[in-house]
Amino acid sequence: DVKVTQSSRYLVKRTGEKVFLECVQDMDHENMFWYRQDPGLGLRLIYFSYDVKMKEKGDIPEGYSVSREKKERFSLILESASTNQTSMYLCASSGTAPSYNEQFFGPGTRLTVL
Amino acid sequence: QQQVKQSPQSLIVQKGGIPIINCAYENTAFDYFPWYQQFPGKGPALLIAIRPDVSEKKEGRFTISFNKSAKQFSLHIMDSQPGDSATYFCAARWREYGNKLVFGAGTILRVKS
Numbered sequence: 404d405v406k407v408t409q410s411s412r413y414l415v416k417r418t419g420e421k422v423f424l425e426c427v428q429d430m431d432h433e434n435m436f437w438y439r440q441d442p443g444l445g446l447r448l449i450y451f452s453y454d455v456k457m458k459e460k461g462d463i464p465e466g467y468s469v470s471r472e473k474k475e476r477f478s479l480i481l482e483s484a485s486t487n488q489t490s491m492y493l494c495a496s497s498g499t500a501p502s503y504n505e506q507f508f509g510p511g512t513r514l515t516v517l
Numbered sequence: 518q519q520q521v522k523q524s525p526q527s528l529i530v531q532k533g534g535i536p537i538i539n540c541a542y543e544n545t546a547f548d549y550f551p552w553y554q555q556f557p558g559k560g561p562a563l564l565i566a567i568r569p570d571v572s573e574k575k576e577g578r579f580t581i582s583f584n585k586s587a588k589q590f591s592l593h594i595m596d597s598q599p600g601d602s603a604t605y606f607c608a609a610r611w612r613e614y615g616n617k618l619v620f621g622a623g624t625i626l627r628v629k630s
Contacts, residue, residue: 407560434616443526445606446561446620461617493560504549504610506618508560 406430407509409494415515422481424512426494433499435477436506437461437469440491452477484516521609523621530597531629538592538624540607545588547609551618552581552592555604564605565592597628 410425428435434453438446438461448461450469458469466488470478477496481488491513495506522541530536540550551566567574567581567590574581578595594601607621 438620443622445523445622446618448617451617495560504551504566505563508553508562510558510560 407494407496407507409492409509409512411512412510413513413515415517416481416484417517418485420481420484420516422484422514422516424479424481424492424494424514426477426479426496426509427475428477428494428496428507429475430496430498430507431474432496432507433474434497434506435471436495436497437467437477437479438493438495439463440493440511446493449479481514484514486516488514489516490514521607521619521621523607523624525624526622527625527627529627529629532598534597534628536594536597536601536626536628538605538607538626539589540591540609540621541587541589542609542619543588544609544611544619546611546613547619548612549610550581550583550590551608551610552579553606553608553620555606555623561604561606594626597626599628599630602627 407428436451437449447463452458452471468480491511493511494509497506552564553561554564555561565576565579569585580593583590605624608618611617
């Protein structure tokens with residue numbers, strides 16, 4: 404079974420803090436994604452990566468950065484957390500064809516910024 | 518143009534009923550349409566998916582109907598059960614843009630026993 408793990412289920416941070424969210428997948432997948440999930444807005448793509456040290460902006464990259472130093476690990480960084488970044492953050496991974504269609508999600512990290 | 522519009526926002530049905538969730542899109546570059554199911558405290562998981570050259574796909578009690586000309590697709594759950602209570606997301610893959618998935622806003626389904 405594919406397993407995508409996220410470093411924390413719940414996180415509370417202060418405005419202005421630097422926040423690191425870690426994601427690890429164990430299926431040797433090339434592709435990794437970070438989404439945020441908000442009620443009524445669905446899942447919105449923040450950043451994605453198709454290879455080590457490679458990153459692409461998604462739909463809402465402002466205020467975020469990412470790092471992928473190893474194939475299995477994809478980190479989301481909030482350089483200076485703000486209250487409007489309070490949300491559920493979901494990491495996902497997918498393989499290459501023919502299995503690249505399915506994205507496997509982690510359980511999510513609920514981040515609260517006070 | 519990259520949006521996927523999903524309705525309704527929430528849905529309550531009796532056990533055995535057939536909830537229907539609808540999605541619509543504008544971007545003709547979308548080429549793959551999955552549905553994800555999410556239980557509380559869990560990440561979304563792929564439920565069923567369809568390509569635009571097929572009008573219907575069934576997997577167990579779950580059916581996707583696809584209308585390419587209308588740019589609409591829907592999920593039907595036959596003989597719904599309380600265990601089907603979850604949030605459902607439709608999505609569309611944008612192949613020209615790095616195979617990204619564009620998600621609908623989600624539908625919270627509750628099946629009453």
